[in-house]
Amino acid sequence: MDIREMRERFEQQGLIYERNLLTFAGVEGYDVYNTSVPFAYEGKSYLFGRVERREEWANSTVRLFSKKAEDIWEIVPESFVYQLEDPFVAKVQNEFVLGGTRVDYSRGKLAGFCGVFYKGKDPFHLRYYTTGPKNMKDIRMVELKDGRLGVFSRPRGEHVRQAYGSESVIGFTVIKDISELDDKVVEQARIVDGFFGKDEWGGCNQCFLLEDGSVGVIGHRCYLEEQNGISQQVYLNIAFVFNPDTYLVSDAKIIGTRRSYPDWPAKKPNLADCAFSSGIRLREDGRADLYSGIGDTAEGRIVIEDPFGGKYH
Helix, strand or coil: CCHHHHHHHHHHHCCCCEEEECEEECCCCCEEECCCCCEEECCEEEEEEEEECCCCCCCCEEEEEEEEECCEEEECCCCCCECCEEEEEEEECCEEEEEEEEEEEECCEEEEEEEEEEEECCCCCCEEEEEEEECCCCCEEEECCCCCEEEEECCECHHHHHHHCCCECEEEEEECCHHHCCHHHHHCCEEECCCCCCCCEEEEEEEEEECCCCEEEEEEEEEEEEECCEEEEEEEEEEEEECCCCCCEEEEEEEECHHHCCCCCCCCHHHCCEEEEEEEEECCCCEEEEEEEECCCEEEEEEEECCCCCCEC
């Protein structure tokens, strides 16, 4: 089914049980968006958020926030300031991993970007660990059933379009442990062909090991669409299941769109239809909180059905 038809059907169903915007204290004059999913440490809830002024672009930092109340977060003032964008967190092989995108400049001009990883035993004591390939975002990892580490890549660019028809693709590879992770490993990941349509792009944001050994992925899927004379970058929240043995994708579906979240101004007119997935947190009622950046200015939370039906390892 065409992605636009999938979106129309999803929005007609209206299966959103709650919708809110997150509030961030201690960063007045700045937007916080494209956060990590919340995580627990020593009885408290935290998340990392991208902090940036509304009028600026590619000039953000990542800061740690602690939960003050439902959907209200405050900055942890003593925490480290990371020169990154779009943070994510993962717990793999007894290591806490923080990743994000580093934007590189040369003589004041944009020179590219790359994924950067920090790791440690807790979110307060992280050390720079390794860097992904140049001009690649959205590298994610998951601990597999046999203890090895699965790594998702996301090549993007004209060379990808020429080879596959889509603007980006997803790749996957397996390494023995996190000590083997580097740019070469990620670059050599085998491509998962046929997931994105013509000129679409997207990637993985959060990964779960499921009970049958497959991987549940929360991601984003994107395309350009003319809306009211503006070429909109449409970003959708998606979920799918990936089989690491067969490299096949199943149960791909939309789980959120920009219209799923409360109204809020976008950073630029062409980002008004943008919902960039952070990930899900499971709820006691069996549903899931889906967190997502919206319009590159805010972070939203909606309550949805658990996209993987509780079948976690």
